[in-house]
Amino acid sequence: MIINHPLLGPRDATEFVYKGDACLIDRPDGLTDDADALHDYLYLRENPAGDHQELWYHEQGDRSWLVVTRNTLTHEISKVELARDVARTRGRSK
Template sequence: MLIPHPRLGLRDSQEFTYLGDASLLDRPDGMAPGSDAAFAEYVYLRDNPAGIHRELWFHEQGDRSWLVVTRNTITHEILGAEFARDVALARKETSS
């Protein structure tokens, strides 16, 4: 499986480590009132969707960047990839 790295072009998926759902970028505020339940859900509960899914991948054997990869979990087709930092900043801007 080839991952289209935004800076380096197509890279073999063996260069990467899969870390799970990209929703991990939305870490809850651990200091907010009643945050125990939100943080427990963040740490322990994950969806396992069939179809289009956004995932976190770490380019361990390359430039050590974090990517959000959009992938079809049924066919394993990679639909795109972007830097996780850019995704997190865009989410922060839209939530402000």
């Protein structure tokens, strides 16, 4: 599988480490009284069939974090973004 890194261009997936669902970017504040939000964040995960956003870490490269939109049925990658850009965009929409 080839991941088209937004800064470095096409890279083999073996350079990256899969780190889970991209919803991990939206970690709730563990110091608030909302225990349900933290519980859901830690223990509940979707298992979608189709397009899904995932976190990937470029371990054998520039050590960047990426959000990869990948079809879980075909493994086709439709979009690759820097995780920091996705986090900024999500922060503005809240």
